[in-house]
Amino acid sequence: MTQNPLHHDYPWTTPDAPLVVSAPMMKITLAKAAVTVSANGGFGFVAGGFDLSNLGKDLSEAAELVKSQSLSLHDGVLPIGVGFQNWGSDLKLALEAIKNHPVAAVWFFAPNQLCELLDWTREIREATNGKTKVWIQIGTVAEAVEVAKTSKPDVIVVQGADSGGHGLAQRASLLTLLPEIADALAKEGISTPLIAAGGIIDGRGAAAASLLGASGVALGTRFLASEEITIAKGYQDEVLRVTDGGVSTVATTVYDTVRNIHGWPQAYNGRGVANRSYLDAVHGMSERENQELYKEAMKQGDSGWGPEGRMTTYAGTGIGLVHKVMPAGEIVKSVQQEAINLLLKTAARFAK
Template identity: 65%
Template sequence: MSSLHNDYPWTTHSGPIVVSAPMLKIALAPLAVSVSAAGGIGFLAGGFASPELTQHLAEAAELVKASNIPLHNGLLPIGLGFLSWGTDREVALKALQQYPVAAVWSFAPYQLSDLLEWSKAVRQISDNKTRIWVQVGTVAEAVEVAKTTKPDVLVVQGSDSGGHGLSQRASLMTLLPEVRDVFKKEGIEGIPLVASGGIIDGRGAAAALALGADGVCLGTRFLASSEVSIAKGYQDEVLRAGDGGVSTVASTIYDKVRGYRDWPQSYAARGVANRTFLDAVHGMSEDENIAMYEEATKLGDSGWGPEGRMTTYAGTGVGLVKAVSPAGEIVKSIRKEALEVLQKSASRFQV
């Protein structure tokens, strides 16, 4: 049992806590609430805190009521994720005041110190009830955030993740145990680590636990959930792609064609390689690439695919995603399989 269970009492104790990532425009109320209803922690993507955020939270509140998950301390039993560098804090705080949530997740500030004031503000308007989650990608970031922001949870993201992440990183294989060791050495205690990046099923979850995680976060796997807000062309491409170490690429070109120009410079985003990427590699100008992307947006679902131009953000584990399932089933099967894998792996070598 992890200390995470205390702070999020609706979570199930019979396996690792499964978290769904706040994927921009994709992880909305139905996905977040389904994950929490299954005993996990679902995150709604707050993105930059656009005016529609309140509607998404209102929908989440309705779904929570319908799902019979009890409120915890008056908080919605879901989390809310923000892209730190571009968040409209006024809109975000107003939404949080109207719909207090169990956790707020911050990702990708211009400087780590930007997280301080923001975290204080979130704690203040919630009477210290809302928990602060911060996502990091290196040992140095983990230590600095732990010492300054003092978050309630650190999400440690390895190099296999889909979508945005630091362009230079280790995978969870080495990042997670090194964060653990350095925390021990520096006397940093009491911050649970949630592993993210390359976890698709119970095997990845079991591996993350062995590496030192207290909980596991999945993004790519939930792209193929029944409740996700995703175009069919995108989801079909997730189901099709395999061998993600070579079929996906970490690049900034997908941001550029989609009009996101202000990401902190140390970030890139991993997606399935398509014409946008290949044309950029072969020297097409950004302007032409953007124009062709905009044409492709008119094609509907056929705009995705290796010869298409619509972006398929996904992690290297995309080849392990082969079917669409209800989010709650995904959560439950990962919890169950992770334990089975650990027990089976341990028993295999006992003579």
């Protein structure tokens, strides 16, 4: 399947290629990145994260960019989405920002309990008369079935274990997780479209996800090496340098600890490049000393990253497939084109 089954709901997205979504990444995917992705036939998400104090400003900026890129509003909504880390987000602030600048979709992630998403879903749908669609990112079969039956999102984002940044500590990779979720939903008579996230970097991953039953793919790590992203050079260089993500990245809570971030639900940790902070923590350094050393590293700017660095490089196991910084629009188009070529080639190989 090479078509985009979600084109009807998101009419600016390329109709005859797999849907490519840029996942929300806190403080990294802001207005410019999201709008550029959407302007090139993908679906860009602005990251609200857990602190929504800047969201109004980010969406105003996105609205201006949408105008200047001669993208149009579709059914009165901006052709982008907004992602929330629900465990720390304030629904009132979210509603305020979305009422001022309605967006095509919201993306929920990591609530303290899935039932909290019922209020979020209802209130956001009410605020925009259902024009803002609801996407929920989950990481297990049980979560997928629960949200599909309760919050009834328009899209479920299936986040496999290879993903960068935060995710459930215990979950499978897309290869098994996605088809098992597709089967479990089908058994319940539910046909919510699935978007695959976690380890997809190029057209090969997108083609594979399509064959596993995904209606589109969401990429985070690949877009860390895009021109429109908000990222320190040291961080981006690290994404280009590191290879063999199964060994060079780790899923851990150490990077929250050293940066003094509290509040993530217990079931979550974050995948990033194994660095000095991580190795010291494993070898018994106290949290306090590790935090102090992290603060010192922050003063070093870009040289705080690197093989002996302490600055956090959240990224997924696909990091070794990211070789160069590209314009976000080119990433969207190259992933789509490569996926189509591969799917056609594969189909031709097995025809007859």
